[in-house]
Amino acid sequence: MSRTIAIGDIHGGLKALQQVIDLVKPTDEDLLIFLGDYVDGWSQSAQVIDYLIALSKRQFCIFIKGNHDAWCEAWLSYERLDKEWLNNGSGQSTVDSYKDHTPEEKEQHAIFFNSMRSYYADEHNRLFIHAGFSSMHGPEKERYETTYFWDRTLWETALALDKELMPESKLYPRRLKLFKEIFIGHTPTTNYDVNTPMHYANVWNIDTGAAFTGAVTAIDADTKEYWQSDIVQKLYPSEKGRHK
Numbered sequence: 001m002s003r004t005i006a007i008g009d010i011h012g013g014l015k016a017l018q019q020v021i022d023l024v025k026p027t028d029e030d031l032l033i034f035l036g037d038y039v040d041g042w043s044q045s046a047q048v049i050d051y052l053i054a055l056s057k058r059q060f061c062i063f064i065k066g067n068h069d070a071w072c073e074a075w076l077s078y079e080r081l082d083k084e085w086l087n088n089g090s091g092q093s094t095v096d097s098y099k100d101h102t103p104e105e106k107e108q109h110a111i112f113f114n115s116m117r118s119y120y121a122d123e124h125n126r127l128f129i130h131a132g133f134s135s136m137h138g139p140e141k142e143r144y145e146t147t148y149f150w151d152r153t154l155w156e157t158a159l160a161l162d163k164e165l166m167p168e169s170k171l172y173p174r175r176l177k178l179f180k181e182i183f184i185g186h187t188p189t190t191n192y193d194v195n196t197p198m199h200y201a202n203v204w205n206i207d208t209g210a211a212f213t214g215a216v217t218a219i220d221a222d223t224k225e226y227w228q229s230d231i232v233q234k235l236y237p238s239e240k241g242r243h244k
Contacts, residue, residue, distance in 0.1 A: 036066025
């Protein structure tokens with residue numbers, strides 16, 4: 001049977017990504033949905049994109065865009081060096097990773113970033129998005145595209161929800177009623193001293209802190225079986241990863 005596998009934030013950790021794909025062992029029938037933030041952090045951001053482009057040629061993949069990817073896309077497309085990206089987003093490590101890439105290769109990466117989706121809803125009414133959405137009418141009614149990349153209110157709403165409250169209740173948040181399940185990244189579970197996927201209400205957070213002291217995680221959207229790389233920091237022992 002085919003599987004739908006969601007993969008969390010990678011942040012330049014090519015070695016960790018390769019480990020996870022090896023553990024998942026995707027078949028030709030499987031769909032891999034990457035939730036964004038492929039770059040910024042460890043030293044192989046450009047190489048992660050090389051790997052994903054190659055993977056997409058032999059595997060059915062959907063790529064969601066994250067906030068760090070939007071920064072990198074702006075630099076590759078328009079040579080726009082955002083100060084926040086360089087200072088807070090560890091963009092310098094990404095810029096450095098492109099030192100051996102030709103202008104043509106950089107252009108192909110820019111096209112790849114541009115082709116990414118803001119979100120994806122499947123036939124089972126499951127939403128896959130990098131961060132979240134704020135509109136009570138769903139992500140398609142979102143006013144600003146940046147909300148898909150940055151929103152944390154969806155996750156915080158799920159965290160704060162009374163576990164006894166049922167979806168049928170009038171008090172249940174309308175945003176969460178729109179989808180059977182929602183899969184996100186963006187907010188590291190390691191912020192809560194958790195190293196595995198977190199599940200609150202109908203939201204699954206699979207950013208397990210790969211940019212910092214955690215791992216890259218993949219999860220089967222149906223069975224909830226998950227696979228994790230080694231701690232990324234241990235795969236790049238001479239590096240610091242993201243500093244903020």
